[in-house]
Amino acid sequence: MTKPSTRRPDHPPFAFVLFGGTGDLAMRKILPALYAAHRDGLLAPEGQIVAVANTALDSSGYLRWVGEHVKPHIAGTPLDDSVWRSFLERIAYVALDASQPEAFSLLGNTLASGHGRRIFYLATGPALFVPICRALASAGLTEGSRIVLEKPLGYDLESSNAINDAVGQIFKEDQIYRIDHYLGKEAVQNLLALRFGNSLFEPLWRREWVESIQITVAEELGVEGRGNFYDQTGALRDMVQNHLLQLLSIIAMEPPRSMDADAVRDEKLRVLRALKPVLGDEIRHNVVRGQYHAGAIKGASVCAYHAESGVGQGSTTETFVALKAEVENWRWAGVPFFLRTGKRLAGRIAEIVVNFRPVPHSALGPTALRPGSNRLTIRLQPNESIRLSALAKQPGMGMTLQGVHLDLAFDQFFQQDRMEAYQRLLLDVIGGRLALFVRRDEQEAAWRWVAPIIEDWLGNASPPKPYASGTWGPAAASALLARHNTCWPEEEN
Structure with missing residues (x-):
């Protein structure tokens, strides 16, 4: 000890x-x-x-x-x-x-x-x-x-700005630490190391070689006695506006000139400002919102969201969101980013999946042309790891291809204990290091991007799509990816 x-x-x-x-x-x-x-x-x-x-x-x-x-x-x-x-x-x-x-x-x-x-x-x-x-x-x-x-720092862009304005009258920007604990996770730090410490992936990290990117943060838990809070918030504000968009910005950012706080955050901000607005009919076509109903988690029955303590009668608050985002710049134009988060899902998973394009022509059969044959999976929880998926020949006669994996499980490779996200971030606050904290202009850009979706839902009488607890969300989330000739990882054969 x-x-x-x-x-x-x-x-x-x-x-x-x-x-x-x-x-x-x-x-x-x-x-x-x-x-x-x-x-x-x-x-x-x-x-x-x-x-x-x-x-x-x-x-x-x-x-x-x-x-x-x-x-x-x-x-x-x-x-x-x-x-x-x-x-x-x-x-x-x-x-x-x-x-x-x-x-x-x-x-x-x-x-x-x-x-x-x-x-x-x-x-x-x-x-x-x-x-x-x-x-x-x-x-x-x-x-x-x-x-x-x-978090949450406000309810929308206007309330977030009001809080930031008031706090900014008392504290300077370099005194303010807006915490997002996902940025302190070891696997997120390793994503930066993977991208900017190796020459292997940088030539492939662009639209010519990446077909799509998926970001999933799934929870088995429900609102856990926080119904009063969650019913006024929902998954879009609670998870997408902060955690998922922060992860997207790290994946898509350009290499910073250094790892200084503002150099890193400047590049993340450029990504958030380059997000294509989701407006009008695109919201109904590219955004799925759901709400869990009764079901079972690991064999135990759980109640529907509307039966949770503190949840309003007939609430239309979403407990699930899946959406397609696009980054309008030279590196990422045309590459869909699929974001998904929800409560009472089939598993507790947080991961980033980078799907590389299949080979343009295969002399080895259709397997090499199958989407998802080459991918990089960065697992944030429950077990932090990085997995590279590729194709190899099965032993024996013929040229039959099979998926194989190169795995880096941090708890197996590194003998020393891993630092938990909050421990790293609290030490950074004490030490005055701001790189892993959200700057005000980043936060505003994220709120500005989700604002049209919030406004559309407020004026849209159609309720969230139901899904049974213990599943992976409403069928519409699968249909969203199917329209782009892909699927979520758990749906593959």
């Missing part, structure tokens, strides 16, 4: 203030990630964690809460009691109502002793982002600090 290092690490002293400190995100992701960084000796000894919530607890009560709710979500090596106790020594708790600015003097008193740069992580609903920032400013706590904003 690796114990916290007594050597001063590269990361500077900090005071990490976690708003929403008793919430689900704090318990499942943020505090486990900070514990892992502490366990691995990656946090400065002077670093302090201050949890803030409206729950009436004293410090000892909060630490008991943390022990009960955080420990089950700590991955990796077995938990060491001495390391856990030393982690708890970093944590203080402040009970306050974030909507009451006068209460922030309590927080100021806790931070008065000084523990380095202040980092304010807003793991709250977006309605509290602006009040919290204004209260921090009124309490004189924002000078030289950093602010981390969780």
Whole structure:
């Protein structure tokens, strides 16, 4: 077991203030990630964690809460009691109502002793982002600090701009960290390494050789008690506008001049601005929205979306989206990007599939002409890996081709433990590295692209297409790809 290092690490002293400190995100992701960084000796000894919530607890009560709710979500090596106790020594708790600015003097008193740069992580609903920032400013706590904003940042382009405008009056752009945890995943980092660290793929990474690209983020879970939130959000806002479009921009971006934050984000922005608008009849032809009905997940019966707690009667909120996007530039013109995400699907998968064009003529039979014979699959979850699919001759007489795979499973090839996405991103916030965070103009470009779809759905009386829980979504999602002579990976023979 690796114990916290007594050597001063590269990361500077900090005071990490976690708003929403008793919430689900704090318990499942943020505090486990900070514990892992502490366990691995990656946090400065002077670093302090201050949890803030409206729950009436004293410090000892909060630490008991943390022990009960955080420990089950700590991955990796077995938990060491001495390391856990030393982690708890970093944590203080402040009970306050974030909507009451006068209460922030309590927080100021806790931070008065000084523990380095202040980092304010807003793991709250977006309605509290602006009040919290204004209260921090009124309490004189924002000078030289950093602010981390969780998604969703608004409900549409207008509300997103309103939040960004208000936060931008208090914090400079280089102080604002808009987090998208998919950008911290090891496989996404390896996608950058694969593209820009090797000469093998770059000549093929263009319209002449790529037939289509598919991005899937599928969940087996439903709304999991978040019906009130999800019914006002839906899959398009919750997943497509941020996670999927960020992945698309990384796949399609031009090589940056360096890995500096703005160099990388400038190239992603160019992709988002080059997305062909989806308007009018194209929305009905190229966008599928669905909603799960009752079914079974791994043999267990689950209810329909409209029966979930907090979901409105007769709700038309989508729990599934599949769509075709196009990037209008020289590299990608004419190549369809198929994006798909949904809840209560047949499996938990996040992956990117790059389908290369088949050979123009085959002397070896029709197998070599079959779409999908040559592809690159980047798996983000559950097991991060990269797979290259090709054709080879079967042993024996004749020239019969069969698909073969070259696999890189990160957990098998690399012996060291992989860093979880939130741990990497939190260390980047502490270290002041912005490359893996979303810049405001990126966010605006993404909202601008999905806005016509949102507006069309608001004015469209037709309900989402139903699909049974435990399936891969409505049949219309398969038909969308069939019109382009391709299919989703699970539909292949």
